[in-house]
Amino acid sequence: MNPITKSHESRQRERLATLGASLFARGLTTGTSGNLSVRVSDGWLMTPTNVSLGALDPERLSKLDDNGRHVGGDRPTKESLLHLVLYRQRGDAGGVVHLHSTYAAAVSCMDGLDPAECVPPLTAYFAMRVGRLPLVPYHRPGDPALATAIHDLAARHHALLLANHGPIVSGTTLESAAAAIEELEETAKLFLLLRGIPTRPLSDQEVSQLDRRR
Secondary structure, eight states: OOHHHHHHHHHHHHHHHHHHHHHHHTTSSOTTOOEEEEEETTEEEEOBTTOOGGGOOGGGOEEEETTSOEEESSOBOTTHHHHHHHHHHOTTOOEEEEOOOHHHHHHHTOSSOOTTOSSOOOSHHHHHHTOSOOEEOOOOTTOHHHHHHHHHHHHHOSEEEETTTEEEEEESSHHHHHHHHHHHHHHHHHHHHTTTSOOOOOOHHHHHHHHHHO
16 A cells, blocks of 8 residues: 555544544444445445444554455444445445434334335425435345345435434535534434424425436
């Protein structure tokens, strides 16, 4: 590995650990839940299994090669397959964030959601940063069948809500993925607060106008 590549990977390690600490400190993840990943020149860095996002060691992050094989660091999250599907289906993805954040996880447990759009576009920023949010049927965490279930959806959506589980979002950068999942969490909170109250989500025309301004 040449010095330039090594320096870039070192920066990515620091960015991932810093983001994990921030998410944990703000209560967006608890215990050892949630996982993060970022693309590097020869594969991906991922958070290890059973490690708190608030206590990540940059040097012990899991390293996967271009084929998704574990080649360095601690054993990767058992949900690494989900991350790999998003990267392979979305060529512009530079980072992926998966959380069990309270409000989005609560919405994921609700009955009667529209599987094609389980959270409506209540705000402009949700429409711009998240877009249409499909609901993925329940599979146990780490089940390879869940990776299969999101395969086609991931080609059309960068944000997904896993039933009885939580959200997973990709972005062109790690930071943009984090910004989108935070917007998703706040809108899930609004969605729950507004239950039983007449609401006016953005219309299709209003959403399309936002799409043109991205």
